Amino acid sequence: MDRVVFEGVGKRYGKQWALRGVNARFAPGEVVMVIGPNGSGKTTLIKCLLGLVRTTEGAIQVNGMEVGTDPEYRRAIGYMPQLAEFPRELTVDQLLRMMNDIRNARSGSTDDRLIEALGLEALLDKRIGTLSGGMRQKVSAVLAFRYRPSVLVLDEPTAGLDPVSARTLLEAVSEARRNGATVLITSHIMEEVQQLGDRLAYLQDGRLRVLLAPEVLLEVTRESSLSRALPKYLDQLPPSHVESM
Amino acid sequence: MWKVCKYTLIDLARNRFALGYAALLLVVSVGLFQLEGDPTKALISLTQVALALVPLLALVFTIIYYYNQYEFTVLLAVQPLRRRSIVLAQWAAINIAMLVAFLFGIGMPVLVYSPDAAGWTLLLTGAALTAVFTAIGAWIAVRNRDRARGVGIGLVTWVLMVLVYDALLLWIMFAFSDRPIEPVIVPLAAFNPIDLARILVMLRIDLAALLGYTGAVYQQFFGTAGGMLVAFLALLLWVLLPCWRAVRAFRVKDL
Numbered sequence: 480m481d482r483v484v485f486e487g488v489g490k491r492y493g494k495q496w497a498l499r500g501v502n503a504r505f506a507p508g509e510v511v512m513v514i515g516p517n518g519s520g521k522t523t524l525i526k527c528l529l530g531l532v533r534t535t536e537g538a539i540q541v542n543g544m545e546v547g548t549d550p551e552y553r554r555a556i557g558y559m560p561q562l563a564e565f566p567r568e569l570t571v572d573q574l575l576r577m578m579n580d581i582r583n584a585r586s587g588s589t590d591d592r593l594i595e596a597l598g599l600e601a602l603l604d605k606r607i608g609t610l611s612g613g614m615r616q617k618v619s620a621v622l623a624f625r626y627r628p629s630v631l632v633l634d635e636p637t638a639g640l641d642p643v644s645a646r647t648l649l650e651a652v653s654e655a656r657r658n659g660a661t662v663l664i665t666s667h668i669m670e671e672v673q674q675l676g677d678r679l680a681y682l683q684d685g686r687l688r689v690l691l692a693p694e695v696l697l698e699v700t701r702e703s704s705l706s707r708a709l710p711k712y713l714d715q716l717p718p719s720h721v722e723s724m
Numbered sequence: 725m726w727k728v729c730k731y732t733l734i735d736l737a738r739n740r741f742a743l744g745y746a747a748l749l750l751v752v753s754v755g756l757f758q759l760e761g762d763p764t765k766a767l768i769s770l771t772q773v774a775l776a777l778v779p780l781l782a783l784v785f786t787i788i789y790y791y792n793q794y795e796f797t798v799l800l801a802v803q804p805l806r807r808r809s810i811v812l813a814q815w816a817a818i819n820i821a822m823l824v825a826f827l828f829g830i831g832m833p834v835l836v837y838s839p840d841a842a843g844w845t846l847l848l849t850g851a852a853l854t855a856v857f858t859a860i861g862a863w864i865a866v867r868n869r870d871r872a873r874g875v876g877i878g879l880v881t882w883v884l885m886v887l888v889y890d891a892l893l894l895w896i897m898f899a900f901s902d903r904p905i906e907p908v909i910v911p912l913a914a915f916n917p918i919d920l921a922r923i924l925v926m927l928r929i930d931l932a933a934l935l936g937y938t939g940a941v942y943q944q945f946f947g948t949a950g951g952m953l954v955a956f957l958a959l960l961l962w963v964l965l966p967c968w969r970a971v972r973a974f975r976v977k978d979l
Binding site: 492526529530531532533550551552553556558560562563564565566567568569573574576577580581582606622 | 730734
């Protein structure tokens with residue numbers, strides 16, 4: 480069974496369609512890299528999946544549950560936003576306990592390996608207001624992975640992280656994939672897309688133009704890098720064409 | 725809901741603005757009681773200060789806090805929580821924090837210097853106004869995406885309720901002074917929570933006599949247990965209505 484299903488999803492803000500006619504199915508154990516130019520609809524697509532934005536048309540399912548009705552479907556979701564902001568006066572430990580309480584997680588049932596791997600152990604008693612942006616981003620990563628979600632949504636996860644922490648995070652993504660999680664990542668870094676993505680979803684003007692494996696794209700265009708292959712491939716497509724497999 | 729409320733309260737307990745608010749109220753209260761020899765006179769001055777200051781600071785603080793927490797609120801909205809619980813929990817926490825600051829800053833000095841019916845009425849109405857204006861603040865912040873616009877609407881709301889509404893009532897009283905308009909003025913005054921709170925405190929200090937026939941009408945209506953009940957029900961409605969509107973707006977809002 481597909482883990483995440485988009486069926487004719489569209490979102491309109493006023494007269495402007497931010498997303499239109501998106502059909503896609505994502506399987507367990509799959510990493511999908513969501514890419515596209517600024518304003519192409521990446522964030523809207525993710526927000527629709529998370530239930531932060533109400534779709535104008537179409538439907539989304541996560542683990543067979545309809546998005547937008549019962550908030551329980553979000554128990555399966557781990558989310559790492561682009562901007563990590565938390566209550567400034569809470570300590571990191573209090574924030575983690577807050578999320579435990581919200582998710583009714585018992586002590587010992589959470590995956591805390593990232594706390595150590597990202598070097599956050601020494602910061603547990605620090606107030607969040609005293610942490611740098613990169614440190615807050617690490618806290619955000621810990622929260623996303625902590626409850627062993629079956630769907631991970633990461634919005635430009637390595638932006639603001641140092642190279643070593645970025646590497647650690649990408650390894651955590653790979654492990655989540657091995658454990659059967661469906662991972663959606665927005666990224667502008669083509670090396671990441673090529674290295675990590677089982678498929679890439681390319682959005683343009685709110686439409687899903689391409690949904691293919693990076694290797695297929697490279698093979699068809701006979702290019703060695705995605706940054707060259709993608710524009711070449713798009714040039715061959717008629718404007719309204721959607722290529723997916 | 726309690727889970728979010730609890731940790732928001734922990735955050736607010738260390739918030740400098742909330743602590744500063746409590747300290748400011750304490751300095752003003754103790755200062756007025758120390759400067760005025762007569763506790764009743766000090767209570768009248770304190771009522772005037774509190775009825776202007778408490779709504780303003782509760783309103784502005786709530787709006788700013790909601791905007792400051794926006795990114796975290798988005799993260800909460802991705803958790804298995806109902807949106808209604810999130811917005812109500814945050815409002816409850818802000819309300820409790822502002823209420824504690826009010827009781828610390830004004831409650832303690834009033835109980836020390838003027839522990840009479842008028843003092844208790846000031847505390848009750850001040851607490852009610854805190855709840856009213858944090859609720860209005862939550863509604864404004866949820867409805868408006870832009871922070872500057874939200875704060876602006878908050879300030880305009882405060883000016884309307886504290887100054888413009890009173891000026892309008894005065895103008896009506898002047899313009900129709902030759903007619904028996906008191907039966908109309910009383911419900912109109914009660915429609916504004918700040919005026920309502922002021923009337924309730926003034927009646928307890930026996931200042932209604934200075935207001936002539938209007939004061940007599942106030943006394944006749946709000947001086948009774950039934951009138952007090954209606955007044956507090958009106959204040960309760962002023963809390964429930966903005967809360968309900970905030971929840972409704974937040975449930976359908978694109979975050």
